[in-house]
Structure formats: structure tokens, C-alpha cells
Amino acid sequence: MAPMIRAASLRGFAPLVVDLGGDPEEFLRRFGIPPGVLESDDGLIPITEHDRMLDAVAAELRCPDLGLRLAASQDLTILGPLALAIEASSTVAEAVECASRYLFVHSPALSVGVDVDPRGARGVVALTYRKDLHESPYSPQATELGLGLFHHAAERMLGGLTGLRSVEIPHEPLSPVDRYTQFFGADVRFGAPVGALRVERAVLDAQFDGADEVIRALALDHLARHYPEPTTRMAVQVRRALVQGLGVVSPSLEHVARLHSIHPRTLQRRLAAESTTFEQVLDDVRRDAARRYLTTTALPLTQVAALVGFGEQSTLSHAVRRWFGMNPRELRAQSSQR
Structure with missing residues (x-):
């Protein structure tokens, strides 16, 4: 799961955008943030979309x-x-x-x-x-x-x-x-x-x-x-290890288990106890990384594929279509229109 930020971070956002002559709901919709999420400070927003929206509002409404x-x-x-x-x-x-x-x-x-x-x-x-x-x-x-x-x-x-x-x-x-x-x-x-x-x-x-x-x-x-500290959760530790090594080392169960000095089966059992699997965590990490590279950089697709740990560009294309319902170029084009 992509890292989130509490909706309280946008306290004051809507009236400020209105004062600047903009439509806060249009910006929220454009970045995939349900307007209703701002009704509660405890609502959660993907931090990447939260931050990209702030940068876009500043540029478009000329408010540096x-x-x-x-x-x-x-x-x-x-x-x-x-x-x-x-x-x-x-x-x-x-x-x-x-x-x-x-x-x-x-x-x-x-x-x-x-x-x-x-x-x-x-x-x-x-x-x-x-x-x-x-x-x-x-x-x-x-x-x-x-x-x-x-x-x-x-x-x-x-x-x-x-x-x-x-x-x-x-x-x-x-x-x-x-x-x-x-x-x-x-x-x-x-x-x-x-x-x-x-x-x-x-x-x-x-x-x-x-x-x-x-x-x-x-x-x-x-x-x-x-609010148990995330470092105590096995899934968080695995995600962190995968994020740091993605595109550099093989994202295998055995490698991550060695990093934590435990047997792969023990790692699997601990993840199962948290209602997830190694494959699910790896898929989430790859999805978040692919979306970040495709929507915030102009890197060639072959390089994006390598950075998220895929050996072939075609594997990236199949995965992106499964994750987002469109191919990598369509996802990139959609982002550039925001």
C-alpha cells in the first residue's frame, strides 16, 4: 500500500484555493482524492497525490x-x-x-x-x-x-x-x-x-x-x-527491504529472509499472521514504484521495468494494465494532463 498522510494536512486548503480563484474540488478530483475525505482530519490520502496536487495548485494559480x-x-x-x-x-x-x-x-x-x-x-x-x-x-x-x-x-x-x-x-x-x-x-x-x-x-x-x-x-x-509502531510489523519491514533493494538486487523471499536473519518459512508465517504474503507486498511495492516513475519522470519504459525489478518491458506492460487498467504510455499521458 502506498504511504498515506492524514487529511488534516489539507486543513485550510479549500478556502485558500477559493481565495486564489480556483476550484478545490476540481483539483481533488483531478488527483484522485475524494472531496469528502477532507470532512475528517483522520481521513487518509496517498501522500504522492497530496504533494503533487499542492505543486500543481501553486503553479496553476500562480501562488509560489x-x-x-x-x-x-x-x-x-x-x-x-x-x-x-x-x-x-x-x-x-x-x-x-x-x-x-x-x-x-x-x-x-x-x-x-x-x-x-x-x-x-x-x-x-x-x-x-x-x-x-x-x-x-x-x-x-x-x-x-x-x-x-x-x-x-x-x-x-x-x-x-x-x-x-x-x-x-x-x-x-x-x-x-x-x-x-x-x-x-x-x-x-x-x-x-x-x-x-x-x-x-x-x-x-x-x-x-x-x-x-x-x-x-x-x-x-x-x-x-x-498505533503500534510500524517497525514492529513484518510486512512493513519486508516492504522497506524491498523498496531499498528494488532494481538493485533480486526481490526474492530468500534474500529478504536473510536480511532479517530468519528462515523463509518463518517469514511467510509472520506475514500470514498479518493477513498478507510476500508476493502481495512485492506486488504493492512494484505497483507504487511503477506509478511513481511513470507519472513523475520521463524515463524510458525499459529503464522503468528494470527499476521495478522486471526483466522485460512486456512484463511491466502486463503488470501496469493489471494494476491500473491501461498500458504504461496511457498512464503517463493521463498523468501529464493533470
């Missing part, structure tokens, strides 16, 4: 700062039950650790964390925001939305984000640079290796006024009981 505008209209509550645990944390370090552990509840393709400073400054760390590009293509607008919300939430929880050295954005500016500096209130650097807020290390120890250990414990207990 779309992601930043959306971020300004949102707050931490878009993270649902995770927001409560973060808000009740005692320090920035504790809040980031909590978000790092449970951000998969919002989307398994996204992650946050604390890294060493990419620019090597003493006493500075990077609060990073990443998307797994093995699972879904890079999106400039979605990246700006994520970084903008990350900054917005930290600023509100701390009553101002002092100690912010710079904001690191992986792509080149989409808007005039002063739009970014105005939004973040700090230096913004582009073409960075990873999206991040570079802050003084002391920021990690900053205390939150709303800290409440009892509420935090209850929130974490709720998350642990209702």
Missing part, C-alpha cells in the same frame, strides 16, 4: 508560497493524538523525541529528528524534517508546508523561537527570498542537503509552559495502544 500560506493557517492539532503528547512535553528535546517516534501516525513517509549541524557550527544542532524519497517523490510545496508548520508550532509553544540560526531548504527559492525571511524571521538558505531548522543547542532544553507529565503519559499510552 502556497505551502507557507497553508502552514500559517495550521497548528500542531493537525497531528491529532500526537499533538497532545507533544504539547504536554516538558522540553523541546522531549517534544522532538515524541514526534520522531510517532510521526508515522500522521504519515509513515515523514520524519523529524535532531542531527548534527550540517554547517559544522559549534553549539548548533539541526531540527530536521524529511520525506522518504524511496516512497514518494520530492515536493517543494509540501516541504515548505512541513518546515513552515514545524517552525510555526515551535514558535507558538516557546512563545518565540530565539536561538534560530537559519532555516535550511533543499530546493531553490520558489518565492522572493524576503518572503521566506519574513515568514521564518531568520536567515534562509537554499539547496541544503536536508530540510532543517538550525538552532542553538540550548533550545533543546527550553521548557514548555504547558508541560504536564500526567497528560503526556496518558497521551503516549493512547498512542502505544492504538
